[in-house]
Amino acid sequence: MKALRDENGLYAGPIVDAHHHLWDLSLDRHPWLRGETDPQLARNCLPADYLREASGYDIVASVHIEANWDPTDPLGEIAWLDGLEKPAGIAARYVGYADLASPEVDGLLEAMAAHGRVAGIRQILSWHPDPSKSMVLDRHRMADPAWRRGVAALGRLGLSFDMLISPWQVEDALDLLRAFPDIKFALNHCGSPFDRSAEGMARWRAGLHALARAPNLVLKVSDLVAYDPEWTEASLREVLLTCLDAFGPGRCMLASDHPVVTRFASFRQTYESFRRTFADLSDRELLDIFAGNAARFYGIEGISLQ
Template identity: 50%
Template sequence: AARHAVVATVHVEAGWAADDCVGETRWLETLDKSQGILTRYVVHVPLARRQAPALIEAQAAFHRVVGVRDILSWDPDPARRFAARDGIMDDPAWRSGLKLLARHGLSFDLMVFPRQLADAARLAAAFPDQQFVLNHCGSPIDRDVDGMRKWRDGLRLLAQHDNVAVKISDLVAYDHDWTLDSLRPVVLHCIDCFGTKRAMFGSDFPVAGLHASFDEVYDSFKAIASGLSADEQAALFFGNAKRIYRLDDVSSTSLLPA
């Protein structure tokens, strides 16, 4: 990562035990910050639980906490699902937890599969004051023609809501035999739907390291974005993440990728 001018990082919750989600944040606080890593945290809160209000309060008390993720990705195939059940976005108890985030100024990292993008669009409409960040481009997991069509249509629907941004990240998890040519249409569709003011590049490391190196990921992003203006590239690589994840104390001599 040394040659990519990384000036800050945002840690996104990594599957710590739900009963002790604040424990992950406490652990993060013990780690060395001298190299500019772990600048902000997106933490876990199980929003449907009755303890959610107290957990949100506890997490928000850490000044590096800027957002919450409660993974919603569900698929009929048990081997592919991350969430315990389908329909969580419509659960009144879960929505009650989500409603508390905005008052603390916390964004919500939205991790869903393409089959759930229409539900996510309805959720965004129901919570217009909540900032959502769609993870991994909406996880285009089905790579056949029909699967990619459903992903494209769902992404376009979700992007109609101005309170949703997209994180272009971990595409190699859904395209193990990736090439620059296979990644390009996915990245460009995200930018076409959300524009350069509501999209950001993200590494998703170390998870993405299963299928690509950090250099390969960011060299690919740079190649795909090379035709955009300097301001557009600056927004995708730095500016939008700085705004959404409240990196106000982070500066860079250049917002363009090195």
């Protein structure tokens, strides 16, 4: 068995990146990227680009999360991903997009579920009191009966749901998790610690611990710098250890959120922070959070976790 630690005692084993994105701007299928001026986003991110930035790490598999492709054609993103030249393991599973409140969602979800690589669905739900930071208008979309009918269809088809919410939506999320105990949910990006004030961080920590009591929820520890652009090692460590304390090593999945993360941190900075912060975990726990938990949650098979 290959050693899981390097000479400094830091994790050096296999990685399953549980959350990243690919896109080709020449296709003009991502409305949110039209006119983008940030050089980290206004560029293609294809498998070769992703692997170049992940060089030096043993990426054995990854999960592609829908990248806000044209919402009128969600299967188009799946077909595009299928057509990409990519090494074995990269984008081994897809999380697609669906508007769960749509009257036609059942047919779309059936098509997604029939696809060999689609493991789940994401529909961004994140609401913020400041409209400029809010991704949806309706704070309580998770309580909408029409939307919940779409969630029920996920359960019938064996699809998971990637949940991107804010700390202001914890109660609605808890109600949703209780209502659908047989569906697997993944909370994205550490539960979105938007507000970096003492009060805001306390709200986030309390919400994270409350959500962790739902047994059908796992946590993606990813893109911490999205909410902390002037990050320090100490500020990242605070969030990482809070995540670990709330969900434990058995329910945390580490992920890059590449290339969105590169607005404020590189792939290497992200994973070096993971390696340093979690160095005190056991080998088994490290293997779980870096690779095993994501492989099990998304049903990734045929990879070596030795």
